[in-house]
Amino acid sequence: MNDNSALTPQEVADILKISKNTVYELIKRGELNSYRVGKKVRVDSKDVESYKNKSKSIKNEDQSGLISERLKSYNPLNDELPKINGFVICGQDILLDILSRYLQLHPNGIQALRSYVGSYNGLYELYQGNVQLATAHLWDGDTGQYNIPYVRRMLPGIPAVIIHLACRLQGFYVAYGNPKNIKGWEDLKRKDITIINREKGSGTRVLLDEHIRKLCIPSYNIKGYNRESTSHLAIASTVARGGADLGLGNEKSGLQVKGIEFIPLQTERYEMVIKKEDMEKAPFKAVLEILRSQELKMELEGIGGYDLTEIGQIVAET
Structure with a gap:
């Protein structure tokens, strides 16, 4: 395979013997590098080889999929909750995968683990202390507000900070x-x-x-x-x-x-929720600095589909 050749998602799917939709999911989660030519998605063959080699061995620090499965599989009514160690960012948007990469490279950053569960479950896990950062796009039909009513109800007695990410x-x-x-x-x-x-x-x-x-x-x-x-x-x-x-x-x-x-x-408003007590800790300050950086904003603008006017702004404290 030519290291410089550009592949379509279908060609990648044929090489890996998976469906084209699974290829898009890998790209969305940041597990497979890609780029756009106009409206078309392309993947370099060398990135396909890199993904195959990376997948041959499971490293201890690469727990994202395991975390996601563990959080999806348990029943909140059970007494025992899955124990997860590390700095976990919870949410499904590719924006968070990109943020995790920036956080790993930041001088005061940390290697983040990813949990791909939805907004409601993410807030519940933040309340339980199983994740450090949760994201939400939860609309309240009575007030017309996003996220604030849910954070107040789902984190009772826990002061929290809501940071805007993007409008979608x-x-x-x-x-x-x-x-x-x-x-x-x-x-x-x-x-x-x-x-x-x-x-x-x-x-x-x-x-x-x-x-x-x-x-x-x-x-x-x-x-x-x-x-x-x-x-x-x-x-x-x-x-x-x-x-x-x-x-x-x-x-x-x-x-x-x-x-x-x-x-x-x-x-909709897509926003990040952090416990207020964590805001002065180095990794959390690094997250805020990254969100407000021009580098991250330019990369997300290149992907498209986001209104980043308010990215990094604190919109509420509960």
Whole structure:
């Protein structure tokens, strides 16, 4: 294989004998380097080889997947919680994978571990002391606010700081050409619409549930409501191949999937939550410095799909 050759996601999938969607997931999680040529994603063959070599041995410090599985698998009602050692950043956006890389290279930084669980579970883990940084995009339908009401309720008695990361556009994924003429939330009342849902605890699932609550739509009246998937890419892929008429997700992820149109519905606030007692500790100060750096902002602008106007700003203390 030529070290300088550029591969498409499908060619990478063929080499690794995995699905193309899994390739996108590896890219999203920062496990496989990629770049864009216009709107097309490309991967250097040398990066594929690097990924294969890295995957041949499991290093003690590379616990991200294990953490994610451990946090997903336990029941919060159980007495025993999974014990995780290290500095853990909780959340699913690729922005956090990039932040972790910067944090490892920062003079006062640390090697961060990643947990890919949703917003609700991330806040719960922060409350339990299992993670150091949680992220959330949880919309409260009664106040119209993002995150602040949930942090106050889910971290009782724990002073916390909410730091803005980015604004992202949430909306419906529909098949190209929008054959069902879907326009907005009211279409969830239609009997001829089948959806694919996100998992419980994700910010996207909470957004959907809040809107159907306000519209007084019983969830059992929505076809496909109980079908769950754990990523935006998987949701968009299901819609693209005709497995559902619509799914809810962010614009950036949906545009990576062929055969999808995006119907914008709501701008969401994606934010980081830190316990106030940790704010003066070196790794946390490094995180804030990185978030406010021009280098990180330029890299995220290159990826696209983010409004970074307020990145690094403290928006609330609870």
